[in-house]
Amino acid sequence: MxxxxxxxxxxxxxxxxxxxxxxxxxxxxxxxxxxxxxxxxxxxxxxxxxxxxxxxxxxxxxxxxxxxxxxxxxxxxxxxxxxxxxxxxxxxxxxxxxxxxxxxxxxxxxxxxxxxxxxxxxxTGERTGQAVPFRLEDLLKLDALWSDSISLRHKRDLAFLHLAYSTLLRISELARLRVRDISRAPDGRIILNVSYTKTIVQTGGLIKSLSSQSSRRLSEWLSASGMSPEPDAFLFCPVHRSGSATLSITRPLSTPAIEFIFTQAWRTIGTAETITPNKGRYMTWTGHSARVGAAQDMAGRGYAVAQIMQEGTWKKPETLMRYIRNLQAHEGAMTDLMEKSLINQKNNN
CATH class of the missing domain: 1.10.150.130 (Tyrosine recombinase, N-terminal domain)
Known part of the structure; x- marks a missing residue:
């Protein structure tokens, strides 16, 4: 036993x-x-x-x-x-x-x-890392330089950057978009049907509309690449060194390839100023830069936090506030109080 x-x-x-x-x-x-x-x-x-x-x-x-x-x-x-x-x-x-x-x-x-x-x-002074913002002025500079280019790669990269900035989508969400996700508004502008995002997973997805300029750049890329008649093709695909697009219905554009789009944009118009790296990175534009830059531009133009959260599909205000904290630091209530007090004091004197 x-x-x-x-x-x-x-x-x-x-x-x-x-x-x-x-x-x-x-x-x-x-x-x-x-x-x-x-x-x-x-x-x-x-x-x-x-x-x-x-x-x-x-x-x-x-x-x-x-x-x-x-x-x-x-x-x-x-x-x-x-x-x-x-x-x-x-x-x-x-x-x-x-x-x-x-x-x-x-x-x-x-x-x-x-x-x-x-x-x-x-x-010990640890700081939350933040991508270098890709702002509207940067997009417009690139648009002026690349919009007339005969390079298919330039057409793809410009269309991608327009979508990245205009939609505030994450790069994985942009990479998943297919030709069939495109529809047109009565005025010809493009409407994107985004099936799901990191924070929105529900039937019906998300609808994103593009400006007339962004719609034009995406249309030019679709026409030049020859993918317009291919509804199942991913919107963005590799461009071969020969100058032809490699259409794909099984594999979206890889993250390194998308990151390289931002790298090329930085090399084209990036600032000459030396940027202090945060955690050994964030010295140039990266895949998150358009999302950060668009949020900062909206905050700088006075859009409400709720509106920016809706555009970027953020669920928590504190996540967004990390992106716009530097912009709003000089707009605090005490700063406003002190500045107005100084103005009143000068006027009284």
Whole structure:
């Protein structure tokens, strides 16, 4: 009887492990419930965390609170930003929940560790990174230089930048647009039917209208590339060195290719001023630059926060405020009070 006892003791553990594996299998099968970017981030965090756990003799799944605390502290010691560390914590919690396990994040031990990490980041002067804004004046400069170009690449890049600025869509959302998503208003302007965004996933999607100038640039690209009769083709595709468009219905333009559009635009009209890098990057325009620049232009022209949030499909005001904080810093209530007081004082004297 004594010989059977260890076997009986291991049965619950084996059953528990099988339950976790079954839930993880279901999780993977339902990965379409999450955005591709979220899934990529989860895979990256799992690789990093599993490697750390193996090298340090820690448990990966389930992860104990003190192991997660040490892992998050290790991330900070190795130069990871507090926002990145928060993402790691959230995704580890998501993995545990979907595996039917108790997330280690609920422990006060982890709560205090995260609080300490955030406090250290603030005290040591960590700044939230922000893309260099691509403003309306930049778009108009490029339009003047590229609109008459015979280069098919220039036509594509100009049309893309017009859409990126005009719609405030994220580059992954722009890359997914197809020819069939285009319709025309009575005056000829283009209307885009965006099936979904990062924050809007619902039947009916989102409608974006383009200005007459942006509509013209997109129409010129579609005509020159020959994709107008191809409803299933992605709006933006690679341009071969021979000068012909490589139409695609299966694979959208890659993120590096889109980033290169912004790089080429910067090389064409980018400022000569040296930009101080933030976290080792953000020295030129990047994929997020048009979204940031458009939000800042709208704020600078007095549009309400609610209007800007609607255009950029932001759900949280604080996310938008990070983009426009520098613009509105000089418009605070106390600044206004002091300036008006000085004016009144001068008038009275």
């Amino acid at each position: 004594g010989k059977l006892t260890p076997t009986h003791q291991t049965l619950p553990a084996i059953q528990a492990e099988e339950d976790v594996l079954a839930r993880l299998k279901e999780f993977v099968q339902d990965k379409e419930a999450f955005s591709p970017n979220t899934w990529r981030q989860l895979m990256s965090v799992m690789r990093i965390c599993h490697k750390w756990s193996a090298e340090n003799g820690r448990s990966f799944l389930p992860m104990l609170p003190d192991d997660l605390r040490d892992y998050l502290n290790w991330l900070q010691e190795n130069g990871r930003a507090s926002s990145t560390i928060a993402t790691h914590g959230s995704l580890i919690s998501m993995l545990h929940r979907n595996a039917g396990l108790t997330p280690p994040n609920i422990s006060p031990l982890v709560f205090r560790a995260v609080k300490k990490i955030n406090r250290v980041a603030v005290v």
